[in-house]
Amino acid sequence: MDLMSGVAITKQIYDLLQTIKEGRDQKLVSDAAGNLSEKITALQMLNTELSGFYHSECQKTMKLSQENSKIKMFISNIEHYALHKTPAGSITYIPKDTPDNEVPLYYACAHCYQKAIVSMLQPDKRDSGFHMLYCPECKNKFKQSLIPLKSPNMPNPFRY
Numbered sequence: 001m002d003l004m005s006g007v008a009i010t011k012q013i014y015d016l017l018q019t020i021k022e023g024r025d026q027k028l029v030s031d032a033a034g035n036l037s038e039k040i041t042a043l044q045m046l047n048t049e050l051s052g053f054y055h056s057e058c059q060k061t062m063k064l065s066q067e068n069s070k071i072k073m074f075i076s077n078i079e080h081y082a083l084h085k086t087p088a089g090s091i092t093y094i095p096k097d098t099p100d101n102e103v104p105l106y107y108a109c110a111h112c113y114q115k116a117i118v119s120m121l122q123p124d125k126r127d128s129g130f131h132m133l134y135c136p137e138c139k140n141k142f143k144q145s146l147i148p149l150k151s152p153n154m155p156n157p158f159r160y
């Protein structure tokens with residue numbers, strides 16, 4: 001069923017009502033009345049179908065507008081970040097207003113950044129002699145920096 005069949009049914013209902021109104025022949029009138037209730041049922045079904053369709057279209061529009069405002073917010077934010085390579089060579093983003101020679105306030109996940117999400121990397125367990133960061137959003141891990149061999153928390157394999 002579509003909108004065009006709705007128009008056709010409405011036209012049929014109008015014709016049936018005309019027949020009933022004219023009321024020339026009792027047989028014609030009672031046939032028309034039976035036919036009329038059938039057409040009205042069809043129209044009600046179509047109405048239900050259309051309102052369901054309308055509802056789902058409204059939801060789609062709402063979701064799109066939410067996506068849109070998320071992207072707009074990201075774009076207005078984008079100029080505040082710059083690509084940054086950690087001392088261990090991982091590619092991340094950092095807030096721009098941090099001078100290069102200072103440790104950035106935080107690293108943002110480059111993977112999530114491509115999807116318009118600024119996800120702050122968090123410290124993770126050390127791995128293979130590196131300080132590690134992980135992304136709470138996409139769970140990717142990033143090498144931050146090599147752990148110095150003299151670090152008191154890490155046994156120095158060359159000491160003995």
Ligand SMILES: [Zn+2]
Nearest residue numbers: 109112135138
């Ligand atoms: Zn991520």
